[in-house]
Amino acid sequence: MGPLLRVIEPGSWLAAGVLLAGLVLAAGYLAHRGRLPAVAVSGIQLLLWAVFLTACYLPDTALLWIFPTPETIREAPGLLAAGMNEIVVGTAPLSSGEGLTLLLVGAIGLFAIVLDHVVVTARMPLLAVTGVVAVWLVPALAAPSGMDVVSFAFLAAAILFLLRAETRTRETPGVPSARPTTGQAGRPAERRAGVGATAVGIGAMAIVVAITVTPLLPTPTMRPGAGGGLGAAATINPSLNLGEDLRRLTNVPVLYVRSNAPQAPYLRVVTLSSFDGSRWLPDHIRTLPLEGSYGFGELRIDESLRVTAYRTTVEVTNLASAWLPVAFPAVAVEGLEGDWEVMPFNRTVVSRTANSQGQSYEVQTHVPRPTREQIRASHAGGTVLRDATYALPDVPMDQILQAATAVTAGAENDYDRLIALQSWFRGDEFTYSLDAPVADGFDGSGIEAIEQFVAQKEGYCVHFASAFAVMARLMDMPARIVVGYLPGTGNGSIVEGQVQYQVTSDQLHAWPEVHFDGIGWVPFEPTKSLGTPTSFLPERVALTDDAGEDLTGGVAEPVAPSASIAPTDPAMNPDRDDQALSGPASPAGISLTGALTAVAVLLVLTAPALLREVVRRRRLAAAARGDAAAAWLGVREAAVDLGIPVPAAESPRAFGARLVAEYDAPAGAVSLLVTAIERVSYAPEGGVAAAGGSRRAPGADATADAAMSNAVSAVTGALSASQSRGRRLLATLVPRSLIVRPGSAYAAARVPV
Structure with a gap:
């Protein structure tokens, strides 16, 4: 197990x-x-x-x-x-x-x-x-x-x-x-x-x-979607270990997307907020039924922002995932088959019993569209955020902080600082590469990998996103990473008046998001040569209407920001773990993993002693039935445990005499055992056969059998008493006879304490 x-x-x-x-x-x-x-x-x-x-x-x-x-x-x-x-x-x-x-x-x-x-x-x-x-x-x-x-x-x-x-x-x-x-x-x-x-x-x-x-040796790797429509469908690793996924030998179409938005949207799958210094962990936020009364919950933004509603249709052809690719920020998903749940805080969709393969569905999004002046007037932060979106590991990050400080030195607000970072990463200094990081040993998203990436300035989306998010947190901004897909490439098809985009398995992507008060999570695109960099139009530039529905003009009023969320609204409780995903909670102060580990360690430490005790009792039980060979073997095994030499060349009589002379073994008990084993060993074959093939000494009766068992206990007790306390303790906790057999080369020499 x-x-x-x-x-x-x-x-x-x-x-x-x-x-x-x-x-x-x-x-x-x-x-x-x-x-x-x-x-x-x-x-x-x-x-x-x-x-x-x-x-x-x-x-x-x-x-x-x-x-x-x-x-x-x-x-x-x-x-x-x-x-x-x-x-x-x-x-x-x-x-x-x-x-x-x-x-x-x-x-x-x-x-x-x-x-x-x-x-x-x-x-x-x-x-x-x-x-x-x-x-x-x-x-x-x-x-x-x-x-x-x-x-x-x-x-x-x-x-x-x-x-x-x-x-x-x-x-x-x-x-x-x-x-x-x-x-x-x-x-x-x-x-x-x-x-x-x-x-x-x-x-x-x-x-x-x-x-x-x-x-x-080379590490074996899984290559999801390695074969056209014949092999297993592609899947998604939500833990940000995308290196092997992006370097797969064969890329296949995984889904098709079309939208009435001005450009095809990014499709998110999972968000990662927790960062321990070596890896980013997927969010396990409380989930609610997709079709329930709460669902995604309300989109809480400042009432002065323009909001536009869009519809995006997704057809999955070769992606088997428990996470559903959706546009952001989603407010509804229609057309799904199976039971699906939504994480309202990050607006992602997940299922325990269904998967994305073969699904065709429509995602409705309400996209806040602040002007450049509005987002500059806002600040990175918010009232409904998890502590994990700010947290950083307690390790030195001087090199990363110095780089972030130098790049953002001339910026006067949070938005401009982030745009400066985005422009720096997408500038001439950096190079997008899937191979160089592996060759130089930093194919990861931890602090060490980020430091090497910032120094070498060569990597792929995981490095760009991780470095951007950590730098944002170093400047006291809440940030997280999103794993999903790039918008794809137009394939020339027009479906219901909309351009259809094909998304392939190599367009699996990671990008950072930063939360702005009154606006919500704002995505950025720092990865060199991929995607579309984030920017907002100034207020003086007229916002042209597009195919989306303007919700600001009276169709639907946006909800004003709230300083606190009512406790009766479970959809917006981000710190409550998802029971379906995490399993039953452990009692306070008790870690199930820690308890199981402690039990396992205890079992490992005591297993040799328990096993040796079982073997010892079996020898005594056999001796009580008249098995002279088992009785003699029990004495020899006890000697091995105590470090007493038990060479193969020494006869039972000579070994018994040495036990009496050197270890104060009782002479009568030793004589009884030696006589019994000699009779079994050297008596005619009929003597053994007469006992039905057992190792009972010829002529033995029940009284003698009991005496033989008592003799084993007397001899082994005397041998133990002749040794130091440390040797006795070692013989109990680490019994050598479990692996070193009497008469072997390992049992022939004395073992020092």
Whole structure:
């Protein structure tokens, strides 16, 4: 499950997946111990799987809230379809909704059932390796990133464990490790000595090689829309990692647009306000139903501004995205199929269950058209803004600030400062390039990338937009970045009297916006050689009428600016997180990710001790049943844990004598164990066969069995008491016997504390 965290944000699915997998495997273990048929084992696990999912995600449709009913079966496909849609149209890291959570938890549970059947029932551990590798590899290919050492270490450990399980199936059962084998050199214990430690060595070598070599290999990339109308549709990465999208080898038409505006509008998809110094994050603002009573909400601008209404028609042909390309500022969208929601604060449209592919819709916009004098008289700011639109990381930005100060030195108002920045970026000093930034190592939008961009003056839209937005914030102006599409290129077609523009996948774009009091968000175009730079006409120039509807002349009065928004208007509450996008809120002061991380760390730290305790108890239980080999192995493993040498060449009698002489082991208990293992190892074959193939010493009875178990406890207790407190603690927390087997080369020498 670890690799999934790179493509899906941690949430309730993680805890539920761990719990369900644990329950399924525990049920399988108990069923196997009860010697039930394989079909019964799988049936019990599947029943538990169905009951768990029903109780967690579809209780309202279930009998007694846990047992599936026909209504449950009818409801489940809709949720699963919503989850699949999130995967198809979303981009990593996904924020899991109810449908995706059900899909994830259900898949994790089924995977656990399949692995249990393949490994335990069918006894084919190597076949299970294929599934484990696939689960680890698919997320790595879906979201290429740096080497995940922890995830790879778990993968290596899982594969090595399955390989060891495979080799155990080929070992001769019922033969004690100390028994010589005729015709073969050495004893089976010697032949198998060090298998665990060698496996760990191989795993460590693999990790080192992977860490060293992986960074030198080219990173695999997704190329959305790589094939005309045949391949998968293009998609959009809203996290501003547009470099690979813009450098794709094949560009395809993604949508067609026409409008009655004087020129085709930019189409926004998502806004990014939060900036942590290394990346810009998409806004997850509260959403409302598109067709609801609030919808986009009112356009709040100064009553003195001219406002014009336009209509823009968009036909999507090759773009599968949960975000809808819309003109700005939208006040209504008509003709959509499926359930869509609107983020009123940034006037973007998003869906959990539908996507943009094949949609044909009309966007109505009310565009404020201030004069140059009006925008110069205004100031960058406003009363209804999120703190994130001002925030900057607490890192040195002297070089960026100096450049912004120098460029805007002669400007007397916020608008002129921003125009000066726009003109500087679009001037002769800068060059638009998709390749140079990658070659010089700053293909990003963080502070370090911006500093290099300002110094080298070469980059693409991400660099221009990021640098502009950061400089605006350094001058105390609220700014954000928009990801969307350029207006496109006219294709010569006239539809309903309007020129049709074709927008291709390489016209994916990013641009900055700054908020002006009484006017709203004003877009700027700093990217050299792309788009249309922002400018406003002076008041003395007559504004010619166009095909748009002038709302200022009495058709509809603009709403006057308000110093505060009524709390009854949820459409304009920008600081309330979107429940649908973010999932259920965590309790105050508690971070779900932090809690899960703490639990995971605790489990990792205590896992060796818990596993060793399980093994120790199994040895004692076997000794209590008269298994002399298990009893003797328990003593040797305890010695390995404590750093006491356990060489393969030393006979049981010699090893026992050394334990008595050097570590104060009780002589009687050691003698009992040595005698028992010697009888099992060297008695005639009939002695073992008489016991039904077990490792019980010939002639042993229940009383002797109990004595053997007590002898193991007495000897191991004495060995522990002979060591220092530090050595005992180390043996408990980091038991060497889990990977270093008695008789191996690693167990032959004393281990210092």
